[in-house]
Amino acid sequence: MAHYCKTCDTEVSMNFCPNCGEPAKLKRIDGHYIMHEIEHVLHFERGILYTVKELFINPGQSIRKYISENRSRLVKPIIFIIVTSLIYTIISHYFHIEDEYIKQEGLPANSAFVKILTWMQGNYGYMNILTGGFIALWLKVFFKKYGYNFFELLIMLCFVLGISMLIFAFFALIEGFTHFKLLNVAGIIGMIYLTWAVGNFFEKNKISNYFKALLSYILGFITFFIAIGLIGITIDLLTKN
Structure with missing residues (x-):
């Protein structure tokens, strides 16, 4: 048969x-x-530990190889950013790390903008992907000559933002045990890593690339929050009428 x-x-x-x-x-x-x-998943040759090691040591070369040569060595970027964001979310929720950092004073609790912010706090994986989309748009503007398309830049950012979430998770864990306020330090180190990793991805010996990477990161976050602010205002106006 x-x-x-x-x-x-x-x-x-x-x-x-x-x-x-x-x-x-x-x-x-x-x-x-x-x-x-x-x-x-944990295998050091082609699992999450190997991916973390490569992204810390040589992010530019590792991600370029993933995009253009070999996609079997690193963890899939979407899975990577969701898993690393989940690690941070679990640690921060367990120790109540963000309660003293994120305040929504002066904003009506029932506004759409506050509800969006609350959703973002519980879904960092998806929030990072959305934020990465805005940063990718600015990278496309500043690094147009390198020929990467929007989706390739977004994949690169999934890896980089994933490492940033692990940096946040590490400092959140230390803060949870020591009660020293370290999340702002994590934010600075995370921004430094992202600037270095993105500049390294394009051309590590060109100093101007690091400034462009930092500017793309800042503008990406600004435009992202402007966008969700406008969405929140629009929803509130439509629901009131």
């Missing part, structure tokens, strides 16, 4: 599909499978 691949419907006569490579029969999920998946 002929067997067909459940993924691409190709006839399979051996252990793996000759067309897509999927196994002819999936193994049952058990404890060994779970341990293998955890090891795969």
Whole structure:
């Protein structure tokens, strides 16, 4: 009796599909499978630890290789930024780190803008992707001659912002145990890392690239918050009428 691949419907006569490579029969999920998946994610040769190491040591070369040569060594950028943002969110919520930093005094609690800010606090992964989109637009303006498209720049920023979230997570963890106020320090170091990593991505020996990277970061955040402010105001005006 002929067997067909459940993924691409190709006839399979051996252990793996000759067309897509999927196994002819999936193994049952058990404890060994779970341990293998955890090891795969943390594997130092091509997992999240390897990705963090490469992005700290040589972010420009690592990300350029991911975009143009080899996409199997680093963790997928969207997954990376969501996971790193989740790590920071868990730490900050557990220690209530942001309660003394983020205040919304003078703003009506039921306004759309406040609700958007509250949502952002609980969804840093998605917020970073959205913020990265605005920064990418400015990078496209300042680094047009390098020929990267918007989506390639966004992927680069997912890696860089992911490391920034790990920096925040590290300082949040220390603050949680020591009660020293360190989140502002984390913000400065995170901005320095982003400036260095983005400048390194384009051309590490060109000093002006680092200034352009910093300017893109600042303008990206400003335009992002202007945009959500306008969206909040628009929603409030429409709901009142």
